[in-house]
Amino acid sequence: MNSRTDTPVTVIGLGLMGRALAGAFLKAGHPTTVWNRTTSKADQLVAEGARLAPTVGDALKAGSLTIICVTDYQVMHELLGASDIEPAGTMLINLTSGDSAQAREAARWAEQRGAHYLDGAIMAIPSAIGTAEAVILHSGPQSDFEAHRSTLDALGTVTYLGADHGLASLYDVAGLAMMWSVLNAWLQGTAMLRTAGVDAATYAPFAQQIAATVAEWLPGYAEQIDSGSFPAEVSALETDVRAMAHLIEESEAVGVNAELPKLIKAMADRSIAAGHGGEQYPVLIEEFGRPRND
């Protein structure tokens, strides 16, 4: 990874993730200052060359870039809101998980104190940090991201999403929606097949292939969503709904849970009732795009 190694960095929060982040900076050669409430979690990093700061305020002063990665935004505000903290002029990158409103609020908090602030989201497990596999999303002022990009490269595949500080959190949860949807669909099929003696390992490669095929449809379907036009080039929603009914009947017949297919069919039924039966599946964006009010 192409990281400038002379930039001093600070990592606040040395949980499982914070330790991985600090370790990656150290490995890339960055002078690294760390702080954690439980100081013993810094022992290994100190042995590897990190400096343990006595206070958050001291830690913040040490690096030209400070990463904070703690349990949640409340903890972040508690730590950075202490009276001895002087955020003005510092560059803060918050890799704590949270929602988009919390990210935007934290950005306002930082701006009022004269600090530079980027919000981020880590789409990786600690052991992947420092490898290209670790995707780390950032949002906020582009100039701040570009100024520190070469340092951030030590952490993995760093990506800039846009000026809106809420974007990293939104992409984070969008990714979770994708992950759980794929897993849930696989579990539904696995549950049905197990009733016929087919084990999960046998079905997994078949399911993998279907997931890959469906993934290829996304760019084309995205064009339909972005243009607001859903011609049924492959299949109409009313055809899909008949297959959904079949999935529900089969699930019930073999005695597995049918809640998920019923939920999806209920959304499709509403879309058809609204006059979209002759259009293609992505027209369901209209159902996904509003809260259910009935």
Ligand SMILES: NC(=O)c1ccc[n+]([C@@H]2O[C@H](COP(=O)([O-])OP(=O)(O)OC[C@H]3O[C@@H](n4cnc5c(N)ncnc54)[C@H](OP(=O)(O)O)[C@@H]3O)[C@@H](O)[C@H]2O)c1
């Ligand atoms: N682990 C993952 O796979 C993963 C993946 C993506 C994103 N993340 C995100 O990364 C963040 C950190 O996760 P983690 O896995 O490192 O969690 P963790 O191991 O539970 O660490 C939590 C960190 O927050 C600190 N903390 C909690 N309450 C505090 C308080 N009241 N005052 C001061 N410090 C406090 C802890 O300090 P102590 O050590 O003193 O308790 C520790 O440094 C979370 O937002 C998580 O969602 C984690």
